[in-house]
Amino acid sequence: MTTAAMVKPSKPWQASPRQRFNSALVYIAAIVASYVIVAITPMKGKLAYAFVFFVAFIVFDFTLNLFSRGFPVAKDAIARAIVAAGICVAVFPILSIIATVIIRGYHGLHIGLFTHDMALNSVTDPVNQGGLLHALTGTAILVLVALILSVPLGILTAIYMTEIRGRFMKPIKFLVQAMSGVPSIVAGLFILSAVVYPITKGYSGFVGSLALSILMIPTVARTSEEVLLLIPNDLREAGVALGGTHWRTVAMVVVPAARSGLVTAMILGVARIAGETAPILLLTGGGDKVNGDPFHGPMGSLPFYIWKSYSVGTPESITRAWAAILVLLAIVLVLFVSARLLSERRSSK
Amino acid sequence: MSHAVLSAAEGAIPAKREITTKPRFSDRVFRAVVSSGALSSLIILGLIFFFLAFQGYSVLRSQGLHFITSSNWQVVTDTAGNVDPKHTQFGIAAMLIGTFLCSLIAIIVAIPVSVLAALFLNFYAPPVFKKIMVAVVDLMAAFPSILFGLWGFFVLMPSAEYWAKLIHHFFGFIPVFQVDPPIFTRSPFVAGLVLAVMIIPIITSVSREVFSQTPLDRIQAAYALGATRWSMIRAVVLPYGRSGVVGGAMLGLGRALGETVAVYTVLNIVYQVNWHVLLGAGGNVASMILLKFGEAGPQEIKALMAAGLVLFLLTLLVNLGADLVVRRSGGKGR
Numbered sequence: 001m002t003t004a005a006m007v008k009p010s011k012p013w014q015a016s017p018r019q020r021f022n023s024a025l026v027y028i029a030a031i032v033a034s035y036v037i038v039a040i041t042p043m044k045g046k047l048a049y050a051f052v053f054f055v056a057f058i059v060f061d062f063t064l065n066l067f068s069r070g071f072p073v074a075k076d077a078i079a080r081a082i083v084a085a086g087i088c089v090a091v092f093p094i095l096s097i098i099a100t101v102i103i104r105g106y107h108g109l110h111i112g113l114f115t116h117d118m119a120l121n122s123v124t125d126p127v128n129q130g131g132l133l134h135a136l137t138g139t140a141i142l143v144l145v146a147l148i149l150s151v152p153l154g155i156l157t158a159i160y161m162t163e164i165r166g167r168f169m170k171p172i173k174f175l176v177q178a179m180s181g182v183p184s185i186v187a188g189l190f191i192l193s194a195v196v197y198p199i200t201k202g203y204s205g206f207v208g209s210l211a212l213s214i215l216m217i218p219t220v221a222r223t224s225e226e227v228l229l230l231i232p233n234d235l236r237e238a239g240v241a242l243g244g245t246h247w248r249t250v251a252m253v254v255v256p257a258a259r260s261g262l263v264t265a266m267i268l269g270v271a272r273i274a275g276e277t278a279p280i281l282l283l284t285g286g287g288d289k290v291n292g293d294p295f296h297g298p299m300g301s302l303p304f305y306i307w308k309s310y311s312v313g314t315p316e317s318i319t320r321a322w323a324a325i326l327v328l329l330a331i332v333l334v335l336f337v338s339a340r341l342l343s344e345r346r347s348s349k
Numbered sequence: 350m351s352h353a354v355l356s357a358a359e360g361a362i363p364a365k366r367e368i369t370t371k372p373r374f375s376d377r378v379f380r381a382v383v384s385s386g387a388l389s390s391l392i393i394l395g396l397i398f399f400f401l402a403f404q405g406y407s408v409l410r411s412q413g414l415h416f417i418t419s420s421n422w423q424v425v426t427d428t429a430g431n432v433d434p435k436h437t438q439f440g441i442a443a444m445l446i447g448t449f450l451c452s453l454i455a456i457i458v459a460i461p462v463s464v465l466a467a468l469f470l471n472f473y474a475p476p477v478f479k480k481i482m483v484a485v486v487d488l489m490a491a492f493p494s495i496l497f498g499l500w501g502f503f504v505l506m507p508s509a510e511y512w513a514k515l516i517h518h519f520f521g522f523i524p525v526f527q528v529d530p531p532i533f534t535r536s537p538f539v540a541g542l543v544l545a546v547m548i549i550p551i552i553t554s555v556s557r558e559v560f561s562q563t564p565l566d567r568i569q570a571a572y573a574l575g576a577t578r579w580s581m582i583r584a585v586v587l588p589y590g591r592s593g594v595v596g597g598a599m600l601g602l603g604r605a606l607g608e609t610v611a612v613y614t615v616l617n618i619v620y621q622v623n624w625h626v627l628l629g630a631g632g633n634v635a636s637m638i639l640l641k642f643g644e645a646g647p648q649e650i651k652a653l654m655a656a657g658l659v660l661f662l663l664t665l666l667v668n669l670g671a672d673l674v675v676r677r678s679g680g681k682g683r
Contacts, residue, residue, distance in 0.1 A: 275493020
């Protein structure tokens with residue numbers, strides 16, 4: 001009988017305990033080095049710690065890998081450290097922004113924000129008086145009107161790009177992209193020159209919505225296009241094979257299949273315009289009391305409220321601005337997460 | 350079978366249906382509606398150009414090329430309060446230079462960070478981490494600009510001022526880093542950093558998309574030849590994605606050029622040509638429009654419309670460039 005030697009399965013790609021120990025050592029050495037160097041040199045501040053830690057980490061890691069595994073691996077280790085630093089620098093601002101908004105805006109939150117407007121208060125009053133009701137309703141109306149104006153155009157553009165695929169597909173693709181690059185202030189100036197001066201001659205919510213829908217159409221069009229492209233061609237062929245005309249196939253097969261994706265496109269469009277400030281400042285102005293009529297008179301909105309409170313510059317008004325930003329950020333966050341969840345559900349089906 | 354026979358047998362056998370590829374009436378209506386909807390982007394862009402040019406025409410004609418080469422902005426009125434067209438001057442050169450300066454700083458800071466972040470997300474990050482990070486970066490692209498403005502003013506500026514002093518201390522001998530008088534607050538440098546934070550998500554997500562389309566066989570071939578991860582990236586991914594990154598950077602540049610509110614909050618807008626990036630004086634066409642709009646008279650508003658037209662054409666040009674570059678992307682690499 002031969003004795004079969006049992007081969008113990010090994011995982012050569014995994015780090016051995018020794019390697020783990022070594023890399024932990026590198027981290028510890030780098031942290032120690034950053035403390036020591038910052039302590040003995042005139043450098044100071046959090047940035048100095050981060051910088052010295054980064055340099056020390058690279059030096060130690062390079063040396064370790066150079067002696068244990070050779071030059072190419074050591075070079076790879078440097079690259080890995082630099083790439084990781086890149087993502088840290090990219091993500092740090094967003095964490096800082098969210099933390100700042102929550103910490104500073106938290107003091108300004110109270111239940112009255114959602115039940116009162118500022119008709120009887122000024123932004124310099126104590127923080128617990130007055131509220132955001134006019135701004136919230138105003139933003140809701142602005143967004144709703146912009147939604148009604150831009151969603152049909154955006155989705156039609158997307159259908160043209162995916163279903164008709166006509167002669168002008170490439171130019172239109174470029175034009176949509178160019179439109180998404182139109183600065184918001186230019187959209188504001190355009191509505192000012194085309195609608196406000198010749199026709200309405202004053203602030204109103206509707207003209208603000210017009211400018212916002214210019215900014216929203218490209219977002220809706222591009223996202224819907226991506227969604228419609230994901231619909232399998234089999235569905236279209238099945239629709240045509242059953243005798244449906246092109247129109248019936250698109251309206252009754254393709255669009256219903258992409259429904260949740262199209263809702264995602266709308267949500268992302270709303271997230272894009274909810275905080276847009278520059279056209280609001282030019283076009284809708286901002287009243288201090290609830291104005292439910294989009295066609296007459298200035299209309300308050302969250303961005304205008306933030307802008308006004310920030311510009312006044314007293315401690316109370318700045319707290320108000322941060323509280324309003326917290327509300328705006330929460331709205332954007334909710335919209336964004338719901339868009340994510342919708343598209344997640346679609347792709348898992 | 351001839352046509353005559355068929356019609357003779359009408360009633361017994363249903364007439365043969367005409368087989369045609371001609372679209373039906375309903376389809377023709379459908380196509381017309383969808384195509385006209387799709388042309389809306391062309392119409393809107395055309396209208397923007399037309400109306401801004403229409404309003405700004407008189408100013409552009411009276412100022413000529415001086416509108417973009419001089420930096421005088423003064424409205425002269427005669428004793429009756431009417432605008433004197435002879436001495437009134439509109440020139441946006443200072444603001445144009447300021448716009449380029451801020452955007453340039455933003456691009457210089459944002460490109461390396463975004464490319465590294467995109468590389469990390471595609472080739473280094475564990476799957477769960479990658480999913481979260483991609484969502485976070487996309488979320489950041491949806492943040493309103495006023496949020497960046499306030500964050501820049503209250504949080505970033507104190508730190509950035511300190512960094513500016515460091516740069517001035519160590520590199521002050523280079524002309525662009527000279528600061529005289531020593532005012533470091535609200536400089537183009539700070540505005541550029543805020544813009545960089547705003548465009549990093551855009552460039553990152555475009556680059557990530559391009560990098561993820563790198564053909565898998567090339568990546569595996571590089572590994573099979575014994576490449577480390579970094580040498581694979583250098584030999585395969587970067588050459589493949591280079592033009593996509595440039596395209597993404599130009600998209601970011603387009604956003605940075607037209608940014609209004611964020612720049613307005615962090616930049617001290619002074620109407621003069623300023624090349625010293627750390628000095629607290631600068632400008633930007635978009636924020637200048639917002640600044641001057643409040644107390645502008647009819648003639649000045651026309652000039653602002655003309656400035657808006659220049660900005661519009663500028664962003665259109667940058668987007669055209671981005672489009673051309675991105676379309677050329679892919680297919681290359683070792």
